[in-house]
Amino acid sequence: MNLEAPLTFSHTLLKPVISSGDTVVDATVGNGHDTIFLASLVGKTGHVLGFDIQQQALDTTTHQLVLTGLHPQTSLIxxxxxxxxxxxxxxxxxxAATFNLGYLxxxxxxxxTTSRxxxxxxxxxxxxxxxxxIVSVMVYYGHPAGKIEKKAVLDYVSTLDQHRFQVLKYQFINQVHEPPFLLAIQRR
Ligand SMILES: C[S@@+](CC[C@H](N)C(=O)[O-])C[C@H]1O[C@@H](n2cnc3c(N)ncnc32)[C@H](O)[C@@H]1O
Known part of the structure; x- marks a missing residue:
């Protein structure tokens, strides 16, 4: 058994909390990998709300959703x-909601994405x-804006009331090149 990469681990954590018929959010659609994952879990009676500020991201993802038959339960915005x-x-x-920070x-x-x-x-x-x-947040901080965003996000989630939320940070700490890490926030 190998320890899961942070991105894979985010799906491992999200899967058991998402049921057929749920409403969930993909906050950063990008190439749609998370959107597809979420849409398959909520099923035809559920709803995925997907956000991105780039039309290119929504076009790519729409194509994938149509190919996989997961289009009906997804709204891309x-x-x-x-x-x-x-x-x-x-x-x-x-x-559930998922954030995959950084650039496409x-x-x-x-x-x-920016902390603002x-x-x-x-x-x-x-x-x-x-x-x-669970809200999962993949933090990529290899680029300049990412370093500012990383600090702001960590500062914010660290202050969440522990009686209302559990906050997990999952990170390999002996890797070179500033590898991404996962934050998972669960409501108690
Ligand atoms: C790392 S990519 C996401 C990757 C995606 N989850 C996937 O599976 O391919 C980050 C995305 O966030 C988008 N983005 C940037 N600012 C945003 C905002 N304010 N709201 C929504 N999406 C944003 C970018 O356009 C980019 O497509």
């Missing part, structure tokens, strides 16, 4: 994840998270 509250009703619960691989590296919008978006997800639900 060309907007920043910080606008989540405009797409959920007051009191509406989600069982193979695309313009200057278009990255990442923090309000995590906060909005937590406000809708049901008991036992």
């Amino acid at each position: 060309l907007a920043g994840h910080e606008q989540l509250d405009n797409y959920l009703t007051t009191g509406q619960e989600i069982s 691989p193979g695309s313009d590296k200057s278009v990255t 919008t990442t923090l309000p978006a995590i906060q909005a997800c937590l406000a809708h998270l049901r008991r036992g639900g």
